[in-house]
Amino acid sequence: MRAVHIPTVGDQPQLGELSKPTVIEGTVLVRVKAAGLNPIDNAITAGLVAQMGVPHEYPLVLGRDAAGIVEAVGADVDNIAVGDEVIGHVLLAPPVSAGTLAEYVLLPLAAVTHKPAELDFAAAAALPLAGGAAVACVEAIDPRPGQTVLVNGASGGVGSFAVQLLAARGARVVATGAPTDVDRLTALGAALVVDFTAGRVAEQVLAAHPDGVDALVNLAGFAPDAVPAAAVRAGGIIASTTVLPDQADLDAASLTGVSVMAAPTRGVIAPLAEQAAAGDLEIAVASVLPLERAIDGLAGLAAGSATGKVVVTLDD
Ligand SMILES: NC(=O)c1ccc[n+]([C@@H]2O[C@H](COP(=O)([O-])OP(=O)(O)OC[C@H]3O[C@@H](n4cnc5c(N)ncnc54)[C@H](OP(=O)(O)O)[C@@H]3O)[C@@H](O)[C@H]2O)c1
Structure with a gap:
């Protein structure tokens, strides 16, 4: 073959x-x-x-x-x-x-x-893998309706699913993307799209949400300081598929960090496939x-x- x-x-x-x-x-x-x-x-x-x-x-x-x-x-x-x-x-x-x-x-x-x-x-x-990772991130932060969640790396494979799953849970989603991603991410459920090519994500998010977001789903960046943790309020949570800030920095900011590992088994893939088939997940x-x-x-x-x-x- x-x-x-x-x-x-x-x-x-x-x-x-x-x-x-x-x-x-x-x-x-x-x-x-x-x-x-x-x-x-x-x-x-x-x-x-x-x-x-x-x-x-x-x-x-x-x-x-x-x-x-x-x-x-x-x-x-x-x-x-x-x-x-x-x-x-x-x-x-x-x-x-x-x-x-x-x-x-x-x-x-x-x-x-x-x-x-x-x-x-x-x-x-x-x-399977992108959808499964998105599910694992959403489960890790377990947002309540009305909470604000930043998705960093929202324009990619995992992010496109995470934005939809979070919006379906009633979260206000702040998504990162290039200017060409704004319409697509908005259609997927993002309330605000932050241009990660135009400056530091955390500063842009804090300009719109001065008290910080409730949670961060981080899907981009390979160094701890690339994670826009400063955008998250004290007591908030970060779920990341890439890296997390150092534990000392998380502790100093009163943040919880969860490293996410996707497990796209049948129990994860089947419900996502059914949602997509029903037109509820793009x-x-x-x-x-x-x-x-x-x-x-x-x-x-x-x-x-x-x-x-x-x-x-x-x-x-
Ligand atoms: N732990 C796990 O179980 C697991 C599972 C799945 C994926 N992952 C990891 O999660 C990450 C995302 O996966 P994916 O499949 O979604 O990858 P992807 O499709 O390549 O998406 C990554 C997205 O991040 C954007 N991006 C690049 N630099 C950025 C920055 N500085 N700030 C914000 N966004 C930025 C990219 O935009 P451009 O294309 O415009 O550059 C792209 O849209 C990868 O590192 C992957 O290896 C881990």
């Missing part, structure tokens, strides 16, 4: 032929129709799993999210059948080796759910590429030129 993979440690990703996986207990073999790209795919190329000490094997196929058609099921699988259209996620479980940027992928049964007919394969493949697919251009898509994601989810589709 064709797969975008890292042949061995230190190599760059390439599209090449690998053997088709064989189904085993607890898994579902899926013919991939679409695979969603995520920043973690680039992080894995840069050595993330090795740095985390997670056992992994080469060739290592990139891609975590997929939608496709079931080709075979493990002997113990009784809720998914051959021919079913499904959405799934390759959990970061050892040994990390399988990926969805391939003609076939073995998905763990725990992270597979039926694809609602209303969702096309591309939209479905954009959902899946913002920014671009759709063929497998031959998946590596370009990953480069665009790393360069920040994507304006939503990038999805790779595969022909029959």
Whole structure:
């Protein structure tokens, strides 16, 4: 099968032929129709799993999210059948080796759910990790209706879901985005969009909310001082998928910090898919590429030129 993979440690990703996986207990073999790209795919190329000490094997196929058609099921699988259209996620479980940027992928049964007919394969493949991360962030801050929540990095894949989920919970959402993102973020439910390219986010937010926001969902920045924690009032909470301020700084500002790790299992993916199918959650697919251009898509994601989810589709 064709797969975008890292042949061995230190190599760059390439599209090449690998053997088709064989189904085993607890898994579902899926013919991939679409695979969603995520920043973690680039992080894995840069050595993330090795740095985390997670056992992994080469060739290592990139891609975590997929939608496709079931080709075979493990002997113990009784809720998914051959021919079913499904959405799934390759959990970061050892040994990390399988990926969805391939003609076939073995998905763990725990992270597979039926694809609602209303969702096309591309939209479905954009959902699991970004949607799951957004759910985890919202659960971590658990906002009450009327509270104000800043979403830093709102214009990206996770942020586009987080803005919608927070607005649906009755929060007033302050979102960050470039000027070209304002209309889209407003349509998703943001009450105010702050231009992160025009100056410090915390200062801009405090200008509109002098007492500070109640909570921050942080989805951007890789250094503690890049987190706009100063925008959050004393007693507030920060949930971050990237980094948190140092604990001493959180304590000094009377803030709680929660490091979020998404777990896009069936129990998370299925309700999101149902909400999207019902028209209550928009899946913002920014671009759709063929497998031959998946590596370009990953480069665009790393360069920040994507304006939503990038999805790779595969022909029959
Ligand atoms: N811990 C977990 O379980 C988990 C799960 C999913 C994602 N993540 C991480 O969460 C982060 C967001 O993921 P994603 O999929 O949403 O990535 P993404 O689609 O690349 O979105 C990131 C967004 O942040 C914007 N941005 C860049 N610099 C910014 C700044 N200084 N201030 C505010 N916004 C800025 C980008 O805008 P431009 O494109 O205009 O630059 C982009 O829209 C990534 O670091 C990812 O690795 C973690």
